[in-house]
Amino acid sequence: MSAALARIIAEHAGLEGPMLPILHAVQAEFGCVDAAAEAAIALALNLSRAEVHGVVSFYHDFTAKPDPRPHVQLCRAEACQARGVEALVPAAKAAAASRVRLSAVYCLGLCSAGPAARLGDTLHARLDAEALARLIAAA
Amino acid sequence: MTVVRISDDALALACGADAVAAAFAKAGCAVERVSSWGMHWLEPLIEIGGTGFGFATPDDVGAILAGTSAKAIGAIAEHPFIARQHRLSFARAGKTRPLNLSDYAATGGWAGLTRARSLPPGDVVDAVTASGLRGRGGAGFPAGIKWRTVAQAAGPRKYVVCNADEGDSGTFADRMLMEGDPFQLLEGMAIAAHAVGAGQGYIYVRSEYPHAIAKLRAAIALAAPIIAPFRVEVRVGAGAYVCGEETSLLNSLEGKRGEVRAKPPLPAIAGLFGCPTAVNNVLTLAAVPHILSAGGAGAYAALGMERSRGTMPIQLAGNIRHGGLFEAPFGITLGELVHDIGGGTASGRPVKAVQVGGPLGAYIPPERFDLRFDYEAYAGADALIGHGGVVVFDESADMRQMARFAMEFCAAESCGKCTPCRIGSKRGVELIDRIGRLTPADAVATLPQMRNAAKLPRTPQDDLALLEDLCEVMKLGSLCALGGFTPYPVLSALKHWPEDFT
Numbered sequence: 001m002s003a004a005l006a007r008i009i010a011e012h013a014g015l016e017g018p019m020l021p022i023l024h025a026v027q028a029e030f031g032c033v034d035a036a037a038e039a040a041i042a043l044a045l046n047l048s049r050a051e052v053h054g055v056v057s058f059y060h061d062f063t064a065k066p067d068p069r070p071h072v073q074l075c076r077a078e079a080c081q082a083r084g085v086e087a088l089v090p091a092a093k094a095a096a097a098s099r100v101r102l103s104a105v106y107c108l109g110l111c112s113a114g115p116a117a118r119l120g121d122t123l124h125a126r127l128d129a130e131a132l133a134r135l136i137a138a139a
Numbered sequence: 140m141t142v143v144r145i146s147d148d149a150l151a152l153a154c155g156a157d158a159v160a161a162a163f164a165k166a167g168c169a170v171e172r173v174s175s176w177g178m179h180w181l182e183p184l185i186e187i188g189g190t191g192f193g194f195a196t197p198d199d200v201g202a203i204l205a206g207t208s209a210k211a212i213g214a215i216a217e218h219p220f221i222a223r224q225h226r227l228s229f230a231r232a233g234k235t236r237p238l239n240l241s242d243y244a245a246t247g248g249w250a251g252l253t254r255a256r257s258l259p260p261g262d263v264v265d266a267v268t269a270s271g272l273r274g275r276g277g278a279g280f281p282a283g284i285k286w287r288t289v290a291q292a293a294g295p296r297k298y299v300v301c302n303a304d305e306g307d308s309g310t311f312a313d314r315m316l317m318e319g320d321p322f323q324l325l326e327g328m329a330i331a332a333h334a335v336g337a338g339q340g341y342i343y344v345r346s347e348y349p350h351a352i353a354k355l356r357a358a359i360a361l362a363a364p365i366i367a368p369f370r371v372e373v374r375v376g377a378g379a380y381v382c383g384e385e386t387s388l389l390n391s392l393e394g395k396r397g398e399v400r401a402k403p404p405l406p407a408i409a410g411l412f413g414c415p416t417a418v419n420n421v422l423t424l425a426a427v428p429h430i431l432s433a434g435g436a437g438a439y440a441a442l443g444m445e446r447s448r449g450t451m452p453i454q455l456a457g458n459i460r461h462g463g464l465f466e467a468p469f470g471i472t473l474g475e476l477v478h479d480i481g482g483g484t485a486s487g488r489p490v491k492a493v494q495v496g497g498p499l500g501a502y503i504p505p506e507r508f509d510l511r512f513d514y515e516a517y518a519g520a521d522a523l524i525g526h527g528g529v530v531v532f533d534e535s536a537d538m539r540q541m542a543r544f545a546m547e548f549c550a551a552e553s554c555g556k557c558t559p560c561r562i563g564s565k566r567g568v569e570l571i572d573r574i575g576r577l578t579p580a581d582a583v584a585t586l587p588q589m590r591n592a593a594k595l596p597r598t599p600q601d602d603l604a605l606l607e608d609l610c611e612v613m614k615l616g617s618l619c620a621l622g623g624f625t626p627y628p629v630l631s632a633l634k635h636w637p638e639d640f641t
Contacts, residue, residue: 019394024375058396060378061346077308078494082457082532108347109311110150112179112455112462121349123153
């Protein structure tokens with residue numbers, strides 16, 4: 001087990017229900033929760049590896065492999081659809097190509113000012129094709 | 140020095156508020172970052188001495204300070220969008236700095252908690268019951284009755300859990316409250332803890348709300364001595380919509396897959412770690428400090444209609460000209476919300492449909508705009524008010540596509556525990572794709588030994604009947620509201636816009 005992983009597990013050991021806080025910290029530190037991390041967490045929490053894998057694979061936020069590309073999340077829920085996000089998708093995909101990870105998110109809570117997107121912890125609203133292309137290019 | 144007030148709400152930031160704030164600071168102004176007024180079409184909204192300037196950019200700074208800006212909207216508090224509201228939960232919106240304890244105390248903060256703690260817990264529960272407050276997360280369950288159940292349940296310890304997993308599209312009131320007035324939520328939770336006898340509280344916030352998470356953590360650090368001995372911790376969700384369902388949320392808090400639990404037992408009896416737990420939505424808890432202030436319960440109960448008492452923070456979203464947060468007593472009609480207050484569609488085209496209550500809410504046609512905002516009135520119209528999100532669509536909306544999306548969303552977000560939701564939604568997507576295309580009978584079905592199978596191609600009528608049948612099964616057979624309410628958008632689209640399904 002890496003020192004960073006051991007530190008993360010130790011830091012959260014005193015919490016009630018430490019699993020999700022640990023997984024978030026591992027995902028943030030390593031960019032993924034891989035099989036080795038799952039095994040270490042299982043050992044620390046006295047669970048089977050299957051149980052930990054079950055949790056990791058249930059949630060969209062945890063990934064098995066790291067993806068170092070910049071990540072743009074485009075809201076494609078109803079309110080942004082009503083404001084025309086679907087028409088922006090083909091151009092956004094083309095702009096992202098393989099350099100940027102473009103994924104759909106279901107609601108950023110900016111529903112009166114869509115289409116909206118998130119890059120890291122920065123939010124962007126009132127996007128049109130041009131603004132979205134600029135956002136992806138600068139990601 | 141000129142004091143300039145600019146919101147630091149996530150929506151204002153997404154619209155460029157930071158750059159505008161920096162430009163005012165550079166011009167020598169004292170910039171105060173406050174909560175948002177909720178007039179989202181005007182963000183970034185600048186306030187100087189009560190006067191507003193909407194849709195500001197850094198280039199407007201000079202003209203605004205010189206008093207020559209064409210973006211002036213007059214006194215913000217007298218703007219029709221604000222003046223028409225009856226703000227209780229959002230009384231501080233736009234007026235206070237979210238993390239400033241003296242701002243909070245100066246605007247009546249902690250009065251409810253102080254009074255609640257001077258009363259026996261049973262009297263606090265009675266006050267909440269008397270106010271008529273119902274669960275604002277969507278189910279509309281009377282909050283006082285839930286609290287009484289928790290208070291009377293036996294357990295080694297008890298919890299207060301705040302459901303801040305606001306995943307519904309078209310809703311942002313929880314987010315605005317957590318970012319704009321986090322102390323009010325903590326005060327509400329501390330009152331709940333006193334009423335039910337809990338020592339620990341959790342706020343489960345979705346990971347899509349990084350700003351709310353940061354604000355809450357900072358607020359807890361500041362308010363810890365005030366709410367003590369009650370303790371609160373923020374827990375972050377992990378992108379699962381279904382975790383907004385209370386039993387799934389509890390599983391997630393415990394560190395398990397966010398799968399729904401069968402009820403009973405109710406969480407009030409056996410909730411988090413098997414202990415009695417009061418699970419309440421952000422807006423429910425945030426309404427409590429007002430109710431517990433002197434005379435608050437009676438004042439709250441005096442508002443509203445029928446069995447829906449008090450106010451509802453309604454969120455105007457989607458293709459609407461004046462989108463934002465509108466808190467009003469129950470009873471307001473959908474037509475008033477969309478046309479009088481919202482100003483119709485942002486695109487200027489006629490309204491085709493309005494989805495009320497998030498992804499699981501029904502699509503309502505303009506013919507039903509007389510519908511009054513009330514839990515029972517909506518239920519009677521095969522619709523739901525849910526968390527109070529109102530999403531407007533113009534005539535370009537394809538209702539078949541929206542019905543398909545509802546099923547697709549359910550399939551993607553189903554926790555997988557019950558069959559009607561997990562499989563039904565998948566079949567629902569396929570079925571909606573197939574309607575109108577003459578599907579030949581299946582090769583196996585036409586074999587002579589398959590005596591009971593259909594031998595003729597399926598007609599659109601057959602498929603529509605099958606879709607209605609499927610929706611019936613999902614409605615009655617699903618464990619929770621995800622599978623159980625997905626039929627609402629599907630069936631309402633089918634009922635009101637059959638022409639889109641040909």
